[in-house]
Amino acid sequence: MRQVKSEVLFNRKVISGCFVMGLYCPEIARSAEPGQFVHLRVEDREEPLLRRPFSIYRVENEKIEILYKVVGRGTKILSRKRRGEKIDLLGPLGKGFKIDSTVKRLILVAGGVGVAPLYFLTSRWAIAKMREVIVFLGAESKERLLCEEEFKGLGTKVKVATENGSRGFKGLISDLFAKWLSSGQLLSESLICACGPLPMLRKIASLSKRSKAVCYVSLEQRMGCGIGACRGCIIRGKNGYLRVCKDGPVFNAQDIDWNWMP
Amino acid sequence: MNGLPDLRVKLGKLELKNPVLVASGTFGYGEEYAELIDLNKLGGIMTKAVTLRPKEGNPPPRLVEVPCGLLNAIGLENPGLEVFIREKLSFLRKFDTKIIVNIAGEKEDDYLQIAKRLSKENGVDALEVNISCPNVKEGGLSFGTDPKVIYLLVKRLKEVCGLPLILKLTPNVTDIKEVAKAAEEGGADILSLVNTVLAMAVDVDTQRPKLGNIVGGLSGPAIRPIAVRMVWEVSGAVNIPIIGMGGIMKAEDALEFVIAGASAVAVGTANFVDPRTPLKVIEGIGRYLKDKGIDSFASLVGSLKVQR
Structure with a gap:
């Protein structure tokens, strides 16, 4: 688990109301397991106050991606982020999918x-x-x-x-x-x-x-x-x-x- | 002025390396946060409340975000005194910071038993007596609103426990000075101001309360001005030190409390938002003192300039 300031690499609409955001965060990308999430502060302000959790969608080298739907204040702000902006991330968090070797x-x-x-x-x-x-x-x-x-x-x-x-x-x-x-x-x-x-x-x-x-x-x-x-x-x-x-x-x-x- | 300003502070018998603590209920028992920040840098850790027996807490939902604030009704979920001592305290003891155990009960005897037991344990530097939790039916808040009850509780706690006693007061009273004075007369060493503000939110789609417990406690920047006002009022009414808390997000917020009369501060909800907040507040206070040419933190306490 790390807290990092991560750079937005892209933030693309994939379908109406849904976005994929790429974030540069080598430490998190290296250790992330499927099913884990990142807790993200959408803005360095008192409103909205809390972080927002997002499942990790893809990991590629030093980058992670999240896939999110705009449902409220936090995700609306997130959808307006542009390449180059910095976002405070905590992650990778939680327990992911534990799949034992007997599963075919x-x-x-x-x-x-x-x-x-x-x-x-x-x-x-x-x-x-x-x-x-x-x-x-x-x-x-x-x-x-x-x-x-x-x-x-x-x-x-x-x-x-x-x-x-x-x-x-x-x-x-x-x-x-x-x-x-x-x-x-x-x-x-x-x-x-x-x-x-x-x-x-x-x-x-x-x-x-x-x-x-x-x-x-x-x-x-x-x-x-x-x-x-x-x-x-x-x-x-x-x-x-x-x-x-x-x-x-x-x-x-x-x-x-x-x-x-x- | 050369070098770093002196941030050490004495709250009666309790000496802190700096005036910044983390507030009960927002830092667990330190385990999770130890992975993110150096706990040795904190002035102290106020643990999540400990009750005599394990407590399951309230049904979900337990949290609702509101404008500039957080409404919670956790309900004092904790593993109980024995597990706390065995597993949590033994972990916390490893750090060079003051460990302040927040204790809660349903009746007077619960508080006395916990205090007696903890006063025999190594590694407990003070007790913070939670008489102000809005989220449990018995005890909690009901202890915290009646000056006579508070006076007697503190008096009896002092008889069984030699540790510094911090009374955590609720803002949900008409006159917090009365409650504060009762705690002081009973023998409290320090006061914590304030616990959360009793509040509620409704889901208009479902016409249901947003919290499982219906009502909960409001924290975060939304309550900061209320808390600062109460610290100011109480600091003029008692002669024991005050730990100020309520929506501290940055050093300036902490300084408001200090100038209003708090000898130390606690960072609460901000730990969820940015776990580095307490460290940033410590640095920010140091910088402020240096910039202002103030050589000791103590001289800033209660330095509010008021034109009368």
Whole structure:
């Protein structure tokens, strides 16, 4: 974990309301693991006050990238940053995806900007280990679909669902995933990893449990310190509260008490 | 003037290498921050509150960002006194800084038991008595608003514990001077001003409170002027030193508290925003003294110039 002043290398709109920002931060880039995040101060001011957490989306040499959607004051300010500006970063933070050597297949389920940590995971895993990866990508429409080509470029199988049916399966990504599961295509030695909106994660977790498959989810929560000290970002686990910033953001879905999730 | 200004400060029996501490609840037990800054440089660490038994804390959501501030309702989540001593205190002891343990209870006896136990431990330099947490149902704030209750609690704590006692006061009272005087009469050595301001935020889409606990404590720059005013009022009413806190983000903010009457300051919410804040504040105070030609920090305390 480091605190660094990082230079913005680029800040590009990828679809309406979503941006990819490249940041020069060799120390963080070197040690980042898939599923970890950076806690970023959008401006050196008292308003907005707190840092904002973002999953690491790509790492290349001395650079990291984040993929973010403009949802509030912080991300709006972020979207206006230009090349050459400096941003204060804390990272890499949290526990990422722990994948043991018995896993032969990764089944990834991504909703919206939830692709970010899963893309990083795939880029590390698929290439290095030459193992199979199947990606379920969901979005509202064809126009809002993220990373389809990038995933294909890594040699993964991509299955797409859009809510309006403009591309791939018409419906939610969790419905497509359920259909795929029920067709008996989930082989043993598979690990399911999901990131996206909470209702989606809840469904994926429950479907995985029914199929007796291990499922990791990457969760989001409003954070204070981002390093485990303030205990502000907790969720209810099976054995008490868990900090999303330090015990997560990646959790085994079985360790979470889903009845307590909002 | 040559060399660095003298930043040492004496708060009664408690001597600090510099007047900048980190506030309880914003620094955990130091473990996380030790990876980011040199804890040896701090004037002192005020730990996250410790209760007799482990405390799970409040249901989420526990945090809401508001304009220039942070609303929290953590609910004193902590591993309890024994785990604190075994795991957290043993870690903190390794650093050359003052360790001030923040203690909280649901009833008077809880405070007495914790104080007794901690006074036997090595490495505790002072206790900060939390009688002002707005986020727990029993105790906490209810202790902090009644001068008679405070007087008796402090008096009994002094009987069982020889450590310097710091009383952390709540701003959620009509007249903080009354509460401060009661603490002083009971035998408090130092006062911490202020804890968070009781506050609330509503989600208009869902018509629900934004915090799991419905209400919470407001901290950050939003409360700084309130805290400075209270330090000013209390410094004129008591003769014991004050540690000022509430929204300190930079050295100038800390200096406001000092000039208003605080003998030391604590950085709180800013630790979340920039973990280097306490170090920057220490440097900034030194620079200010040098620039102004003031040779000791102590002479700045309560130096507010008022035309009467």
